Amino acid sequence: xxxxxxxxxxxxxxxxxxxxxxxxxxxxxxxxxxxxxxxxxxxxxxxxxxxxxxxxxxxxxxxxxxxxxxxxxxxxxxxxxxxxxxxxxxxxxxxxxxxxxxxxxxxxxxxxxxxxxxxxxxxxxxxxxxxxxxxxxxxxxxxxxxxxxxxxxxxxxxxxxxxxxxxxxxxxxxxxxxxxxxxxxxxxxxxxx
Numbered sequence: 001x002x003x004x005x006x007x008x009x010x011x012x013x014x015x016x017x018x019x020x021x022x023x024x025x026x027x028x029x030x031x032x033x034x035x036x037x038x039x040x041x042x043x044x045x046x047x048x049x050x051x052x053x054x055x056x057x058x059x060x061x062x063x064x065x066x067x068x069x070x071x072x073x074x075x076x077x078x079x080x081x082x083x084x085x086x087x088x089x090x091x092x093x094x095x096x097x098x099x100x101x102x103x104x105x106x107x108x109x110x111x112x113x114x115x116x117x118x119x120x121x122x123x124x125x126x127x128x129x130x131x132x133x134x135x136x137x138x139x140x141x142x143x144x145x146x147x148x149x150x151x152x153x154x155x156x157x158x159x160x161x162x163x164x165x166x167x168x169x170x171x172x173x174x175x176x177x178x179x180x181x182x183x184x185x186x187x188x189x190x191x192x193x
Contacts, residue, residue: 009165009180011056017044018053021178022075023153024092024139026169027109031143031150049083058180060096062105068098073107076115088114092139100154104170109143109151111136 011021017040019025029036043051055078062071073094080087091114094107113136120127140151154170162182169176 006059006061008057008059008183010183011054011058011178012181013177013179014056015175015177018056019043019077019079019090020176021056021058022077022090022092023073023094023107023109023155024075024090024112026153026155026171027140027143027151029169030153030171031147050081052080052084054078057183062096069096069105070098071096073105079114086117086119088117088119091115091136093136097152100170103158104154104156106152106154109140109153110138112139113137 011018014021020040025040032039057076059074059076060071062069073096075092075094076089078087079090090112092112093110095110097106097108100106113134115131117127117131120131123130143151156168156170156173157165158168159166164182165180167178167180
């Protein structure tokens with residue numbers, strides 16, 4: 001893995017619903033292989049403006065000099081309901097467990113939490129305190145209870161340059177394609193994938 005500074009990327013294309021760019025949904029599919037598509041079809045059928053999704057971003061902090069390669073991924077997807085009356089950033093935090101070959105990262109889903117809720121913002125300082133202090137849901141642990149190993153996924157990068165990154169879910173290589181553009185370039189001894 002090459003050394004690149006910390007970056008943030010925004011989703012510009014998804015072959016599936018934008019929410020599926022989150023590693024949480026990749027792990028969810030592993031935990032519920034026979035039911036996930038049926039569950040997703042229900043939520044996908046909710047029309048705008050009742051449900052609106054996007055943008056989606058991913059931020060990696062990876063120490064490519066460590067052996068094994070380690071770091072974090074923060075995936076954020078904006079979800080709005082009721083014509084934008086209630087919005088939040090659904091945030092999934094993952095640990096980078098190691099590199100998987102030359103083009104993959106093995107990730108472990110850790111937590112999921114709605115952040116920056118507009119409903120809580122309307123409560124002023126109390127809402128801000130609730131937003132910051134509410135613990136995240138241990139989604140990785142919950143998925144492990146359903147299907148051991150399901151919280152670990154492999155993100156394959158099939159193309160990457162300074163501006164674009166194309167990723168695929170290892171367990172759905174022929175089905176899922178996500179294209180990301182660089183929106184923020186930081187500093188540090190991290191790698192951008």
